[in-house]
Amino acid sequence: MAVKVRIPTPLRKFTQGADEVSAQGNNVKAIVEDLEKHFPGIKERICDETGKVRRFVNVYVNGDDIRFQQNLETSLKEGDSISIVPAIAGGY
Amino acid sequence: MSFVLGLQCRECGQEYPKQALHVCENCFGPLEIVYDYEGIKRAISREKIAAREKNLWRYRELLPIDGEPTVGLYSGFTPLVRAHRLGALLGVKELYIKDDSVNHPTFSYKDRVVSVAISKAIEFGFDTVSCASTGNLANSVAAHAAKAGLNCYVFIPDGLEQGKIIGSAIYGPKTVAIKGNYDDVNRLCSEIGDKYGWAFVNVNLRPYYAEGAKTHGFEVAEQLGWKLPKHIVVASAGGTILPKLAKGFKELVKVGLVEDTGCKIYSAQASGCAPIINALKKGTDLISPVKPNTIASSIAIGNPADGYYVIEAVRESGGWGESVTDDEIIEGIKLLARTEGIFTEPAGGTEVAVARKLIESGRIPRNESIVISITGNGYKTLETVAHSVEQPYTINATLENFDELYHQLDHPARARAVGI
Numbered sequence: 218m219a220v221k222v223r224i225p226t227p228l229r230k231f232t233q234g235a236d237e238v239s240a241q242g243n244n245v246k247a248i249v250e251d252l253e254k255h256f257p258g259i260k261e262r263i264c265d266e267t268g269k270v271r272r273f274v275n276v277y278v279n280g281d282d283i284r285f286q287q288n289l290e291t292s293l294k295e296g297d298s299i300s301i302v303p304a305i306a307g308g309y
Numbered sequence: 310m311s312f313v314l315g316l317q318c319r320e321c322g323q324e325y326p327k328q329a330l331h332v333c334e335n336c337f338g339p340l341e342i343v344y345d346y347e348g349i350k351r352a353i354s355r356e357k358i359a360a361r362e363k364n365l366w367r368y369r370e371l372l373p374i375d376g377e378p379t380v381g382l383y384s385g386f387t388p389l390v391r392a393h394r395l396g397a398l399l400g401v402k403e404l405y406i407k408d409d410s411v412n413h414p415t416f417s418y419k420d421r422v423v424s425v426a427i428s429k430a431i432e433f434g435f436d437t438v439s440c441a442s443t444g445n446l447a448n449s450v451a452a453h454a455a456k457a458g459l460n461c462y463v464f465i466p467d468g469l470e471q472g473k474i475i476g477s478a479i480y481g482p483k484t485v486a487i488k489g490n491y492d493d494v495n496r497l498c499s500e501i502g503d504k505y506g507w508a509f510v511n512v513n514l515r516p517y518y519a520e521g522a523k524t525h526g527f528e529v530a531e532q533l534g535w536k537l538p539k540h541i542v543v544a545s546a547g548g549t550i551l552p553k554l555a556k557g558f559k560e561l562v563k564v565g566l567v568e569d570t571g572c573k574i575y576s577a578q579a580s581g582c583a584p585i586i587n588a589l590k591k592g593t594d595l596i597s598p599v600k601p602n603t604i605a606s607s608i609a610i611g612n613p614a615d616g617y618y619v620i621e622a623v624r625e626s627g628g629w630g631e632s633v634t635d636d637e638i639i640e641g642i643k644l645l646a647r648t649e650g651i652f653t654e655p656a657g658g659t660e661v662a663v664a665r666k667l668i669e670s671g672r673i674p675r676n677e678s679i680v681i682s683i684t685g686n687g688y689k690t691l692e693t694v695a696h697s698v699e700q701p702y703t704i705n706a707t708l709e710n711f712d713e714l715y716h717q718l719d720h721p722a723r724a725r726a727v728g729i
Contacts, residue, residue: 223500225499225500225503226503227332227333227334227337230334236503236504262335262336262337271336271337272320272617273320273332273336273337273338273339273614274337275496275612277496280493280496282492282598282612284597284598285598285600300496300500302496302499302500303331303332303337303499304337304612304614
């Protein structure tokens, strides 16, 4: 099934500048693999060498952090929207 | 004269020239400012600093701007209060309060980081500044933007205390309240920053912004007579200030301003939002995000981006951390107010209550110098203690009425502070 993926600035050089792309897959892991197929090199920026999402990358499905769900196994449905966002600090 | 060489990724070491960039394009790691410490060592001295204005720019060689500072010329250099009465109550010999609750102009430690970030935003040529905030940061960005004549948008979670909302609105920014918690605001802002090209002080200017937090530690050392305290307790939210205190103390040693006598650093969080303390106590550096549930809204950040670096700095310093309940936080606020005459917000109540817990459990020894960092002001969060203080006694304007009341009241005598 197709979902929308929002691409942050540091990764847009892989997507020819596109800030949003469409990808196919039943869960987040499959989406990352599908992105890699179309935009070679992008997976390595999102995941570390063990295949886990990098410490400074947050992934959201419809605005909810996947760490509150099933991480990369979080399942998806048609039309879901995924955001890949660099972790940032601040607050107070 | 600038001593900034460029930016470098903390994770993979990739170097970048100075620019409004906050994450490494290779690994998304945070970027740090790289300085020429040899050059700074030659240029800086205690005497030179002492001759400068009493604001945070007195340490300008160790701050990341190129020209003269343009913002925050009255910020910083807050009092380091010798806390005799609180010290006596906690049974410790040498206690100080570093009181950023009276920072200029918006009464929190955030006036430090914003002074640096907006000075840098002006150098980069931005005309609009913005931030994601739990309140204090929004207050500070709005005030400094007004004085500098910059356009301003601030983003906060809905449901903040009135003092924090009005405390931004009065300066005339566009304030946007997001339905959700701080972590939702943060996520949205990184996407907005990407799209609109604004200077988000704690997003795309974060490497510069965070450097401002070092000045809290520089001042502590200078005010102690160019010595490091043995112990310092500070709250952790997103995780900016604590690692920067550690970095700042190391820099002071590196450029020859203080001796390396070691300072143990302790992190304070509210039990209702303690992802860093949880990881610290579990002995891991993997932080599991939490959904915040605490009255300490200014430090209610469940997904602290720099949490990993807080844990690293705490461990490296030999310090520790602790969390306290909302009731303990309110007790901490009252304790500080009633012993030292300083009214702090729940983040400061957390710092006091955690210091107390660490002293009582023997983690912090009673015979060495201790600093409690107070990062925010209680007059902004009156709601949180409104029901925890005595209400006024209302009487008619007659002496008889007062006599009658006086006989009904108890009259506890206070112990005088040392030397008064």
